[in-house]
Amino acid sequence: MSDLVGHLLGEWNALMVLVIAGFLPNEVWRMLGLWLGGGVDEGSELLVWVRAVATAILAGVIAQILLSPPGALASVPGWLRYAAVAAGFAAFVITRRSIFAGVVCGELLLLAGKWWLG
Numbered sequence: 264m265s266d267l268v269g270h271l272l273g274e275w276n277a278l279m280v281l282v283i284a285g286f287l288p289n290e291v292w293r294m295l296g297l298w299l300g301g302g303v304d305e306g307s308e309l310l311v312w313v314r315a316v317a318t319a320i321l322a323g324v325i326a327q328i329l330l331s332p333p334g335a336l337a338s339v340p341g342w343l344r345y346a347a348v349a350a351g352f353a354a355f356v357i358t359r360r361s362i363f364a365g366v367v368c369g370e371l372l373l374l375a376g377k378w379w380l381g
Contacts, residue, residue, distance in 0.1 A: 347373040
């Protein structure tokens, strides 16, 4: 039984390092932000500016990934990457701004197109 668990989970040391180095530091900042930002007005000029900067950074990252894709994404033709983004955006708009629907639609088109092309 322990061999099966070891095979499924791998080394427990690696899992502990992942939890300690990956999960806990991020969780501390999320909880601190939730605690400090609980009473902040969402319509304040500061938060509108922060939201605009975050959106601009995200748009820049997406553009960089489309223009010079890293890793395995580089093997996907450019027209397929652009079509997946367009389909994801269309799904986002059609489903009344559902980010989940947009991401799933774009991913499915990307995977189906890559599978079709071989």
